[in-house]
Amino acid sequence: MASLARLTGAGLVALATLSSATPTPNNAFRPSHDAARRNAYDIFNAIHSAMRQWGSSLNHNGMSSFVVTIPPGVLLHHGTRQPQGPKGPEWLAFEVEHAELLAHPRPAHTPSLLFDQQPEQQQQQPISSQHQPPKPTTDDSHGYLFSYLTTSPIPLLYLDGTSAGSTDMGTLDTQDILLRLSPNSSIWDEYPRAFDLCDIVTPWGLQGILRMEAGFEVIKCDFAQEMEMVSGKGMRRPEVDGGLESEVDVDGGRKGWMFGLVRAVGQRFGGVGAGGVRVDWGSMVSAWFWEGLDLRGSGGLPRLVGVGGKELRAIRGRVEEVVRERTGGKGTGGNNVGAVDWQGVVDMVVSRYADRLRYMAEGVHDAETMRIELNGALNTHIDYSIQDTETRSEAAIDRCSSFYTLAASPQTLEDGLILTAVETVARDICSTLFEARNLFAEDPAANDTSVARAQQIIQQLMNRLKWTKWKKCPACGLDEVCWAPLWPLGDKESHERPNCRNASMIDKECVSRESNAGPIDGNDGFYH
Structure with a gap:
């Protein structure tokens, strides 16, 4: 405003x-x-x-x-x-x-x-x-x-x-x-x-x-x-x-x-x-x-x-x-809502994988748990009637990549471009998880070294995805809010690691911005 x-x-x-x-x-x-x-x-x-x-x-x-x-x-x-x-x-x-x-x-x-x-x-x-x-x-x-x-x-x-x-x-x-x-x-x-x-x-x-x-x-x-x-x-x-x-x-x-x-x-x-x-x-x-x-x-x-x-x-x-x-150039609005709810599609992808990826990247410490998590994420898409393992994996990745877009029927040029982007991201998720799964599927004796490698692969995927859900605060107190940069207030720390703050802490932030007024150029602690 x-x-x-x-x-x-x-x-x-x-x-x-x-x-x-x-x-x-x-x-x-x-x-x-x-x-x-x-x-x-x-x-x-x-x-x-x-x-x-x-x-x-x-x-x-x-x-x-x-x-x-x-x-x-x-x-x-x-x-x-x-x-x-x-x-x-x-x-x-x-x-x-x-x-x-x-x-x-x-x-x-x-x-x-x-x-x-x-x-x-x-x-x-x-x-x-x-x-x-x-x-x-x-x-x-x-x-x-x-x-x-x-x-x-x-x-x-x-x-x-x-x-x-x-x-x-x-x-x-x-x-x-x-x-x-x-x-x-x-x-x-x-x-x-x-x-x-x-x-x-x-x-x-x-x-x-x-x-x-x-x-x-x-x-x-x-x-x-x-x-x-x-x-x-x-x-x-x-x-x-x-x-x-x-x-x-x-x-x-x-x-x-x-x-x-x-x-x-x-x-x-x-x-x-x-x-x-x-x-x-x-x-x-x-x-x-x-x-x-x-x-x-x-x-x-x-x-x-x-x-x-x-x-x-x-x-x-x-x-x-x-x-x-x-x-129609008439300002009528409301009658041309797109046929595909793309945010709903994207939300399903994020809700399925966000917590799983973070848990596997940060919370799993043994091969058996990693194997269970990877199979749980991918078994839905694997057709075990296919005997050749390479063909089976390729078919599973294809099925996984389009799982949430099967019902999407693009109506506009932009719909088609969004579909391409969403399936590109989904394919990266699916192929990366299959890459991690192969470390265990091909080696029943997989050990901590395999876990570390799988976590590295998954963390690299998370770095590409950059989902903002991973920056959300844990539950804050009733007298606190999750503090992330909200124009015109913010700092580098809260952009990288949003945190819980109470009223007095936020008042101090306002006083700090008031007493150090000047152009927002990215080097004064606002955003990043």
Whole structure:
């Protein structure tokens, strides 16, 4: 949300200039199954993490878009220091704590970094837009919270990863470099960014953008469309007019104010829930689908900075093409949900193998247990009526690789690419486990050396898979939350090893970020 971007101070980013070359013909640069195979793990993980706070926080640089629909009957919230509801474009939160944080006026004596209005450049009117951001109010004692109920399906373009994170690490690449074709935008240009995105997607039949930071949010282009205000309330500083002094610390800040948000967001690590967002999985358009793109450069975070202008325009053109196909360009949404629930397919693969792989890699210490675990994972796919062992293994790997995709019937180009990626990942899992099993099947006297070798093979597989489930905290206390990087807060330690933290620990994190404000460049402890 625009105001959360101000929680960490101002900073600028200079990204590579786009090529001025003319667009290539449609058939010259297209998605390919070779690219889907090469980038299979990234595609698989993008689907697994889509619309989930946990995976999208850890894999924060998204490279993909999806057509999504918010159905009727969903509550969304808007926090502001303005006394009236906005007309749009503006932000809506799924979690009320997310909006409340922005509805709270700035506490007395609190440093201005957390609650000040946008930098001057953020107040500028964007080109081609007739709208302007709201004028700042000078009243620090009031804030306002408005709640809206959706009355009809609201079609949106969802950008995966932590796409609302105002960083120069790549979280904004799909917005600034791909959609806006504006790589030199300031990371803090939230209002120009919102207006530009609305100018882009509304002709396609969409009503806004869905993004994520510490909570999921909607950039709603027109608040008069498909929703009604159901409540509005004023809010005051806790110490004003009888506010509880216990809510205010010695520096004038609100105790536990960020903990409340993190706790609410943590309840949605696995998704928004209650059918709040319907994803059309067959509408996925991803830079991972395209041949010849160097998205990782030297092997770091995925970025679009090295992609040429004509390639970017081709990908952007495919996004538009897919959106128009799914919505009919009329913004109706909700009627074109893809035939294959790819996240459901991916979830079945992860749920079957994640705990088994970790146990075999870390918890098994003898050959007999390893043999039992490997057979338990693979016997389902082995046809023991086949006498030749090599033929039997090959047939079993084929059966294992397609076990969860047998019912998948691709309806779109993207469906086919996703199928290729999912089966590529499944084949790697199956063939690796059979490789480990052969250490024991061919040697009844297998010993600790065989166990160590099997664990090495499985650990290498886990390193390729990079499933975020393996980073989840053990059960936290009732007064704690599992702490992973949530824009605008985070550190390297919690990215590598998420951990349980209580309110006082998270408050200290907020104070630390407040007192050390500056650009988020990946070297200050945020993310990795």
